[in-house]
Amino acid sequence: MHRILSKERLGPEINRYVIEAPQISRRRKPGQFVIIRLCPEGERIPLTIADADPEEGTLTLVVQAVGKTTWQLADMEEGDEIIDVTGPLGRPTHIERYGTVLCVGGGIGVAPLYPITSALKDAGNEIVCIIGARSADLLIMEKEMESVSDHMLVTTDDGSYGMHGMVTDGIKRIVVEEGRKADFAVAIGPPVMMKFTCLLTGELEIPTMVSLNPIMIDGTGMCGGCRVSVGGKTKFACVDGPEFDGHQVDFDELMKRLSAYRTHEKEAMDRYSECRAETGGGGR
Amino acid sequence: MDSKERLAIPPHPMPEQDPAERVDNVREVPLGYTAETAIAEATRCLQCKTPFCVDGCPVNIDIPGFVQAVEDGDFKKGIRILKKDNLLPAICGRVCPQETQCQLECTVGKARKDQTKSVMIGKLERFLADWEREQGEFEVPRMPPSSGKKVAVIGAGPAGLTLAGDLVRMGHDVTVFEAFHKAGGVLVYGIPEFRLPKSIVQTEVDYLEKLGVEFRYNHVVGKTLTMEKLVEDYDAVFVGTGAGLPKFMRIPGQNLLGVFSANEYLTRANLMKAYEFPRSDTPIFRARKVMTVGGGNVAMDCARTALRLGAQDSLVVYRRSEKEMPARVEEIEHAREEGVQMHLLNNPVRILGDENDWVMGAEIVRMKLGEPDASGRRRPIPIEGSEYVLDVDAVIVAIGNSPNPLIPDTFPDLEVTRWGGIVTNEVTGQTSVRGIFAGGDIVLGAATVILAMSHGRRAAKAIHIYLKTGRWSDLEEAVAVEINQSQTSS
Numbered sequence: 001m002h003r004i005l006s007k008e009r010l011g012p013e014i015n016r017y018v019i020e021a022p023q024i025s026r027r028r029k030p031g032q033f034v035i036i037r038l039c040p041e042g043e044r045i046p047l048t049i050a051d052a053d054p055e056e057g058t059l060t061l062v063v064q065a066v067g068k069t070t071w072q073l074a075d076m077e078e079g080d081e082i083i084d085v086t087g088p089l090g091r092p093t094h095i096e097r098y099g100t101v102l103c104v105g106g107g108i109g110v111a112p113l114y115p116i117t118s119a120l121k122d123a124g125n126e127i128v129c130i131i132g133a134r135s136a137d138l139l140i141m142e143k144e145m146e147s148v149s150d151h152m153l154v155t156t157d158d159g160s161y162g163m164h165g166m167v168t169d170g171i172k173r174i175v176v177e178e179g180r181k182a183d184f185a186v187a188i189g190p191p192v193m194m195k196f197t198c199l200l201t202g203e204l205e206i207p208t209m210v211s212l213n214p215i216m217i218d219g220t221g222m223c224g225g226c227r228v229s230v231g232g233k234t235k236f237a238c239v240d241g242p243e244f245d246g247h248q249v250d251f252d253e254l255m256k257r258l259s260a261y262r263t264h265e266k267e268a269m270d271r272y273s274e275c276r277a278e279t280g281g282g283g284r
Numbered sequence: 285m286d287s288k289e290r291l292a293i294p295p296h297p298m299p300e301q302d303p304a305e306r307v308d309n310v311r312e313v314p315l316g317y318t319a320e321t322a323i324a325e326a327t328r329c330l331q332c333k334t335p336f337c338v339d340g341c342p343v344n345i346d347i348p349g350f351v352q353a354v355e356d357g358d359f360k361k362g363i364r365i366l367k368k369d370n371l372l373p374a375i376c377g378r379v380c381p382q383e384t385q386c387q388l389e390c391t392v393g394k395a396r397k398d399q400t401k402s403v404m405i406g407k408l409e410r411f412l413a414d415w416e417r418e419q420g421e422f423e424v425p426r427m428p429p430s431s432g433k434k435v436a437v438i439g440a441g442p443a444g445l446t447l448a449g450d451l452v453r454m455g456h457d458v459t460v461f462e463a464f465h466k467a468g469g470v471l472v473y474g475i476p477e478f479r480l481p482k483s484i485v486q487t488e489v490d491y492l493e494k495l496g497v498e499f500r501y502n503h504v505v506g507k508t509l510t511m512e513k514l515v516e517d518y519d520a521v522f523v524g525t526g527a528g529l530p531k532f533m534r535i536p537g538q539n540l541l542g543v544f545s546a547n548e549y550l551t552r553a554n555l556m557k558a559y560e561f562p563r564s565d566t567p568i569f570r571a572r573k574v575m576t577v578g579g580g581n582v583a584m585d586c587a588r589t590a591l592r593l594g595a596q597d598s599l600v601v602y603r604r605s606e607k608e609m610p611a612r613v614e615e616i617e618h619a620r621e622e623g624v625q626m627h628l629l630n631n632p633v634r635i636l637g638d639e640n641d642w643v644m645g646a647e648i649v650r651m652k653l654g655e656p657d658a659s660g661r662r663r664p665i666p667i668e669g670s671e672y673v674l675d676v677d678a679v680i681v682a683i684g685n686s687p688n689p690l691i692p693d694t695f696p697d698l699e700v701t702r703w704g705g706i707v708t709n710e711v712t713g714q715t716s717v718r719g720i721f722a723g724g725d726i727v728l729g730a731a732t733v734i735l736a737m738s739h740g741r742r743a744a745k746a747i748h749i750y751l752k753t754g755r756w757s758d759l760e761e762a763v764a765v766e767i768n769q770s771q772t773s774s
């Protein structure tokens with residue numbers, strides 16, 4: 001059992017949880033994830049670890065409520081318990097001194113980007129951070145990112161905050177217009193954002209690492225459900241990744257595979273909403 | 285009753301759920317013997333002086349002994365004899381390939397020149413185990429005083445569970461580390477409910493807990509904690525992590541939507557109970573026409589699971605002929621009865637997708653059998669120009685699994701074979717690293733429950749002696765001496 005020690009609202013339907021997981025917090029490195037299950041009938045879902053405090057024995061997770069399980073998590077409160085947390089899974093991020101690194105985060109992807117940025121900063125890199133969201137209220141962890149960046153640019157799709165545009169527009173401004181040289185880039189966010197970021201950094205010849213989040217079950221390389229095509233080869237994101245060379249990833253395939261259970265997800269969500277309405281929140 | 289009369293008794297088939305009915309539920313297919321039928325079946329045994337059946341059993345169960353007890357109606361004695369050599373009879377009685385083991389050697393079958401007429405040893409084994417479970421309370425054996433030694437077991441499959449049960453009864457302190465949230469390994473995530481009810485596996489796990497085995501779930505060794513740490517904290521470590529790495533076909537279209545590994549399909553269905561969706565949260569793709577590729581038990585399980593999930597058609601595509609199919613005869617028969625269509629001597633060359641990348645068909649080539657290959661089976665050869673398209677909307681790939689690479693990868697000191705299996709001493713299960721033992725599918729590649737159990741059992745003996753004496757380089761001899769002693773003393 002893993003107790004939720006704190007829950008903090010970062011935006012609409014976006015929460016930051018600190019949960020008890022002493023063993024995992026001691027072992028975890030930036031870039032790794034956990035698989036959680038909320039209840040005996042629950043599904044297993046992967047969540048990237050946003051931060052950890054080995055002394056306190058805690059993990060930080062940032063979760064946006066989008067489907068049944070993440071909504072159920074959103075309905076949980078401090079003191080509630082999560083039955084299973086497995087990890088830390090996946091390969092840790094390869095951290096080295098590249099020089100100047102573009103750290104590009106979109107939406108909820110800023111959460112997993114934070115520990116990686118922080119580690120890159122500690123390794124002596126100059127950090128140029130570009131984070132974006134659809135609108136101002138969906139922007140998360142701006143302060144945290146600022147604390148580990150040398151330069152920072154915020155974009156919103158609707159222009160409600162920061163630069164009007166997408167993160168790719170931000171990259172163009174910094175690299176093309178301002179002529180800042182970048183030796184490496186890390187991009188984490190929705191697959192479509194990573195796709196276009198990689199198309200752009202490909203043109204700009206900036207090596208780019210992305211972190212993928214396909215559908216997973218076991219997270220240990222057992223089912224192959226998480227397979228992705230990288231450089232024409234099939235890889236299991238849970239054990240070979242989750243981070244890959246973004247210029248080699250087949251994002252279109254990833255997006256399609258992510259949508260495989262959309263009708264099921266909707267069915268599960270509708271059912272959950274009904275019982276939420278009946279019980280006045282809280283779920284089953 | 286003399287032998288002639290016994291030989292004249294026809295075998296007692298086990299009643300089964302009607303095929304038309306059972307494809308709509310996940311309940312067990314064979315329904316079990318009544319006490320009367322079990323006694324009548326046991327009466328067919330000739331009590332041979334030299335029981336060949338025992339040699340056919342990988343764990344050498346005293347078969348004539350327990351069968352005699354059934355004939356006498358002394359079920360308590362029967363189960364005691366069984367459990368001396370087999371800790372998990374309810375499971376083995378259901379999933380062991382008896383027709384290629386004990387029942388292949390049975391004199392009754394030989395006398396009748398038909399091994400399907402052998403004494404139904406497996407069904408009697410299942411009967412006793414079920415009888416005991418229905419009695420409620422399990423006999424908890426008297427436990428020896430604690431040895432003060434600690435053993436870590438990695439993986440709660442049949443190898444790990446058997447070993448844990450043996451070692452705890454020898455007085456050692458046993459902790460099992462399991463990656464999943466449930467114990468049982470393939471028994472819970474692979475083999476379907478209709479073949480092995482999960483409550484049976486759970487009963488066995490509960491029993492081990494009662495004996496004092498500690499289970500730590502959600503512990504992925506190599507990730508949550510390291511091998512190095514286990515070696516440091518425990519007096520011995522057993523690796524029973526199974527063959528969990530699914531093979532794919534490397535043909536065009538393998539990443540289309542609706543293509544699954546058998547592991548994924550079965551895990552969703554079994555462990556995560558997707559057949560109860562949306563009452564359970566894990567979804568599974570409900571296809572109309574499902575093609576399963578492969579010819580083993582795993583393929584049969586997938587094809588039959590697909591029917592239970594509502595598929596109208598379930599096809600098995602296998603590149604050799606029925607004779608070469610590695611699946612148990614009973615499983616093939618059950619699948620056929622339920623309407624699974626076998627496309628033998630066929631092999632997919634490409635999976636076809638629609639405009640949204642969902643599976644919409646498979647291109648198949650017909651095969652013929654050529655000369656025997658390294659495995660002794662005749663090599664399948666494609667017949668040029670024989671390609672045709674099967675209309676299917678889901679493909680399950682059940683062409684095998686390789687040993688789980690996680691532990692060897694994170695702990696390179698362990699010597700592994702070219703195909704990734706951990707190298708061990710055959711008698712003791714010792715690996716190349718002092719204090720670490722291994723067994724089951726991680727050593728054999730995808731094999732059987734009973735072989736995994738026999739590995740667990742052998743390694744338990746060896747670990748016991750290792751913990752007592754500290755001998756390593758000549759542990760095999762020490763084990764042989766101990767086995768001899770126990771045989772002469774009993």
Ligand SMILES: Cc1cc2nc3c(=O)[nH]c(=O)nc-3n(C[C@H](O)[C@H](O)[C@H](O)COP(=O)(O)OP(=O)(O)OC[C@H]3O[C@@H](n4cnc5c(N)ncnc54)[C@H](O)[C@@H]3O)c2cc1C
Nearest residue numbers: 439441442443463469470474505526724725731732733736
């Ligand atoms: C669908 C299917 C049907 C089958 N049907 C039959 C049959 O009818 N008859 C038969 O005899 N055999 C059958 N088999 C084969 C049989 O199930 C296996 O041979 C047997 O289960 C192997 O046992 P094991 O203990 O070696 O490993 P497994 O049962 O594979 O168990 C390994 C366990 O280790 C865990 N694990 C793996 N890595 C780690 C790690 N790093 N840390 C912690 N835990 C870890 C896994 O989660 C798993 O629980 C079937 C197999 C499948 C897949």
Ligand code: FES
Nearest residue numbers: 219221223224238
């Ligand atoms: S999640 Fe099952 S193999 Fe990656």
